[in-house]
Amino acid sequence: MTMRVDAKVVMLGKESVGKTSLVERYVHHRFLVGPYQNTIGAAFVAKPIQVGEKVVTLGIWDTAGSERYEAMSRIYYRGARAAIVCYDLTDTSSFQRARFWVKEVQNCEEHCKIYLCGTKIDLIESDRGLRQVDYHDVQDFADEIGAQHFETSSKTGNNVDELFQKVAEDFNSISFQFMTEETGIDLGQKKDSYFYSCCHS
Numbered sequence: 001m002t003m004r005v006d007a008k009v010v011m012l013g014k015e016s017v018g019k020t021s022l023v024e025r026y027v028h029h030r031f032l033v034g035p036y037q038n039t040i041g042a043a044f045v046a047k048p049i050q051v052g053e054k055v056v057t058l059g060i061w062d063t064a065g066s067e068r069y070e071a072m073s074r075i076y077y078r079g080a081r082a083a084i085v086c087y088d089l090t091d092t093s094s095f096q097r098a099r100f101w102v103k104e105v106q107n108c109e110e111h112c113k114i115y116l117c118g119t120k121i122d123l124i125e126s127d128r129g130l131r132q133v134d135y136h137d138v139q140d141f142a143d144e145i146g147a148q149h150f151e152t153s154s155k156t157g158n159n160v161d162e163l164f165q166k167v168a169e170d171f172n173s174i175s176f177q178f179m180t181e182e183t184g185i186d187l188g189q190k191k192d193s194y195f196y197s198c199c200h201s
């Protein structure tokens with residue numbers, strides 16, 4: 001079966017922050033328990049999402065967080081319309097890594113919207129002392145870079161649907177803007193031209 005993808009979305013962030021778990025929760029409504037498995041390279045899934053009367057299909061690339069695969073991740077965010085930059089709320093170093101990815105995306109993909117996602121909030125709900133990344137610090141950073149900010153749990157499902165729904169809604173409203181500004185231009189072509197207008201270094 002082939003499926004037309006409207007928008008490319010890329011999951012970025014340090015290894016084991018929970019990128020795969022977020023996609024798994026959102027797409028398959030489940031949380032996998034058992035030994036943690038590194039993503040190797042990247043995984044792809046297409047997910048149609050209802051936005052008002054329209055269906056927007058997100059093509060989600062789940063990249064490997066290990067620094068070993070850093071150069072490969074660049075291939076996956078090329079042409080992305082949204083980047084979900086994840087950090088683990090119980091790990092300060094993962095937030096430093098998130099800042100790195102934000103810079104990368106800002107430098108290379110001017111049409112890519114950034115979403116900051118603090119993961120594993122369920123751990124903090126059961127023990128407040130585990131929080132290592134302050135909500136307000138991230139919100140200030142989000143305001144500075146014009147990003148949306150979510151705190152989620154793939155274990156309980158908390159805020160996961162809201163995150164992806166927001167990505168699809170934002171994409172839909174941006175496309176709508178193109179359509180009204182450029183009447184007569186085929187939206188598909190317009191979008192494609194953006195798909196390839198990224199850095200080529």
Ligand SMILES: Nc1nc2c(ncn2[C@@H]2O[C@H](COP(=O)(O)OP(=O)(O)OP(=O)(O)O)[C@@H](O)[C@H]2O)c(=O)[nH]1
Nearest residue numbers: 015016017018019020021036039065120153154155
């Ligand atoms: N409690 C809790 N654990 C989580 C959550 N999300 C992920 N985990 C756990 O964190 C570990 C890493 O999760 P992954 O989803 O594989 O992380 P990843 O970012 O895809 O890792 P890489 O593929 O190596 O980049 C696993 O043991 C998960 O079970 C969450 O919301 N809550």
